[in-house]
Amino acid sequence: MSERASVLEVKHLSAHFETEQGIVRAVDDVSFSVKEGETVCVVGESGCGKSVTAMSVMGLVQTDVKGDLFFKGKNLAELSRGDLRRVRGNDLAMIFQEPMSSLNPVLTIGEQIMEPLLVHHPYSKKQARHKAIELIELVGIGRAEQIFKSYPHQLSGGMLQRIMIAIALSCDPDMLIADEPTTALDVTIQAQVLDLLRTLQEERNMSMLLITHDLGVVAEVADFVVVMYAGKVIETGTVHDIFASPKHPYTKGLLYAKPVLGNRTKKLYTIPGQVPNLVDLTPSCYFHERCEHAMDICREKMPTLKLEDRQHVACWLYEKEVKG
Amino acid sequence: MENIPQIPRQMEPKVEVEGSKSSLWGQVWRRFIKRKMAVVGFLFLTMIFVFSFIGPFFSPYTTMGTNPINAHQPPSSAHWLGTDHLGRDVLTRLMLAGRISLTVGLGAMVLSVSIGGILGILAGYYRGIVDQIVMRIADVLMTLPGLPLLFIMAAIMSEWRVPAEHRMYIVMIMLSLIGWPGLARLIRSQVLSLREREFMLATDALGLRDRRKLLNHLLPNVVPILIVTATLSVGGAILSESVLSYFGLGVVPPTASWGNMINAANSLIDFTNRPWLWIPPGVAIFVTVICINLLGDGLRDAIDPNMKGR
Ligand SMILES: Nc1ncnc2c1ncn2[C@@H]1O[C@H](COP(=O)(O)OP(=O)(O)OP(=O)(O)O)[C@@H](O)[C@H]1O
Ligand code: SF4
Ligand SMILES: [Mg+2]
Numbered sequence: 001m002s003e004r005a006s007v008l009e010v011k012h013l014s015a016h017f018e019t020e021q022g023i024v025r026a027v028d029d030v031s032f033s034v035k036e037g038e039t040v041c042v043v044g045e046s047g048c049g050k051s052v053t054a055m056s057v058m059g060l061v062q063t064d065v066k067g068d069l070f071f072k073g074k075n076l077a078e079l080s081r082g083d084l085r086r087v088r089g090n091d092l093a094m095i096f097q098e099p100m101s102s103l104n105p106v107l108t109i110g111e112q113i114m115e116p117l118l119v120h121h122p123y124s125k126k127q128a129r130h131k132a133i134e135l136i137e138l139v140g141i142g143r144a145e146q147i148f149k150s151y152p153h154q155l156s157g158g159m160l161q162r163i164m165i166a167i168a169l170s171c172d173p174d175m176l177i178a179d180e181p182t183t184a185l186d187v188t189i190q191a192q193v194l195d196l197l198r199t200l201q202e203e204r205n206m207s208m209l210l211i212t213h214d215l216g217v218v219a220e221v222a223d224f225v226v227v228m229y230a231g232k233v234i235e236t237g238t239v240h241d242i243f244a245s246p247k248h249p250y251t252k253g254l255l256y257a258k259p260v261l262g263n264r265t266k267k268l269y270t271i272p273g274q275v276p277n278l279v280d281l282t283p284s285c286y287f288h289e290r291c292e293h294a295m296d297i298c299r300e301k302m303p304t305l306k307l308e309d310r311q312h313v314a315c316w317l318y319e320k321e322v323k324g
Numbered sequence: 325m326e327n328i329p330q331i332p333r334q335m336e337p338k339v340e341v342e343g344s345k346s347s348l349w350g351q352v353w354r355r356f357i358k359r360k361m362a363v364v365g366f367l368f369l370t371m372i373f374v375f376s377f378i379g380p381f382f383s384p385y386t387t388m389g390t391n392p393i394n395a396h397q398p399p400s401s402a403h404w405l406g407t408d409h410l411g412r413d414v415l416t417r418l419m420l421a422g423r424i425s426l427t428v429g430l431g432a433m434v435l436s437v438s439i440g441g442i443l444g445i446l447a448g449y450y451r452g453i454v455d456q457i458v459m460r461i462a463d464v465l466m467t468l469p470g471l472p473l474l475f476i477m478a479a480i481m482s483e484w485r486v487p488a489e490h491r492m493y494i495v496m497i498m499l500s501l502i503g504w505p506g507l508a509r510l511i512r513s514q515v516l517s518l519r520e521r522e523f524m525l526a527t528d529a530l531g532l533r534d535r536r537k538l539l540n541h542l543l544p545n546v547v548p549i550l551i552v553t554a555t556l557s558v559g560g561a562i563l564s565e566s567v568l569s570y571f572g573l574g575v576v577p578p579t580a581s582w583g584n585m586i587n588a589a590n591s592l593i594d595f596t597n598r599p600w601l602w603i604p605p606g607v608a609i610f611v612t613v614i615c616i617n618l619l620g621d622g623l624r625d626a627i628d629p630n631m632k633g634r
Pocket of ligand 2: 248249250285287288291292293294303314317
């Protein structure tokens, strides 16, 4: 498993926004890689920079993005505009958080599924139409002919998210980035959409970068987990290791905050405190205000990702010299 | 959250597909025909068009030849609306003038919608320097008062001795020149907000070319507002043309337009003693402009029920 080639490599990715309050470090020095056929989940609380990470990989962020992005060994920054266009939508596809607003309200579903086919492949209108109908059936919606002709507002959120998946898969991408694809859906539909994504991914040996804040989703689909906090990666590891032995206090908190059936405590555990404001962060562990193990060094120096057992973790608790 | 029992929801999500590809415009049409005033406006306009463009073929008179013996006849069974100072049939002239006035109005609208629409979309989508240039020109044109500007341009046109039969085209161009900035502004602001919408971001993620993004994704979203503004602008163009022609600065005789026909009211004798010369074109302008406004308002409500009062 470790010998598989990396499809996407993210190295020292940073995306900073200049705002009136100051510089927002939405993504700060984030590195990870996604291997062939593997599903990597990025987890973290709201506002920790998950979406900005995904958008930066797709090149959709309207700000200076630093760091290197390698897709199938090619540096995305070095591609020409035309080559980048051929990569996006064709080899590298993305599903957005809100299915309702990600589809053009005045175009039919059919037109929108056919579009990438017509753009990236020498399909005729008729072939594209045929393929589009196939795709609608593939994502598990019946009456494809009818759906083909309908407008986004005539479908439910779950169906729209399936349509988004159909659009993303239309050109057989090598990699799919899904930004909280199920957050806007209700629970039963969530499970269906996740199942669908997982089956399609396995069938096509596609790599997937799945962004979520739902650990249930992670447990179900991930091979590898990247935990983010305030724009930084604080722990990475295989799904098994992360769930079996979380190292970082934040990861532990996240897992603890997840309710377990048949084990109702009086109050659900929540990690105390708030995500810090991303504007005025001083060098420190950004989690120190909420961490019960916080030490002096945590307030003064930023811990870096270090290998601990089989996970990488950024926490002073695991630094030998501090412990000793 | 999984231990919280969920209210069972409908498993198979709702689909109420109302049929065909045309269902968006079908809805618009259904909402439109519910608006009585708009429908009345639309019917009247159709009649005015038929009257102007087809009517002359049924008229026994031409306005080419003059017939001084027949001049200044009051309305009669032969000449329903009387004759003018050259003995031409006023009804026939009214129809032919309608052709000119409506054509000028529509032509000016098409021109200003094309210019304003294209520039507005480009400015809103590309922003930066394109936006700066387009909007500064639009600002300058919008700060200059419209009518005096038209008068100046018309005066220049007279100075250049543009032949009478070409003047209507020049008038169209002049009207579109002062008409496009407002439209460009409106479209630009629409595009500025549309381009930030998630579905436009999604077109980036799909690797589409700019041309495709603009034509396939942005344009269809601004078409409704474009249609409404375009309709309403025809009324304004017809009015401006009438004013210019009334002052002898727009379409000039022998080509008839509703505006230059009213010019007859300039002389006191014609005004008091021969109302058949100026009342019909006046009524024609009035009714046409009102109907266009009714139609435009109805379309606006029908196209987007939430756009009311915007
Ligand atoms: N264009 C922008 N300008 C300024 N700040 C931004 C911009 N986009 C994102 N941010 C900031 O970056 C941070 C991370 O945002 P992001 O959308 O990535 O969060 P997220 O992890 O996806 O949260 P959620 O789970 O709610 O989707 C937020 O604090 C947000 O305020
Ligand atoms: S570095 Fe310190 S504050 Fe941060 S998580 Fe580890 S122990 Fe807690
Ligand atoms: Mg997000």
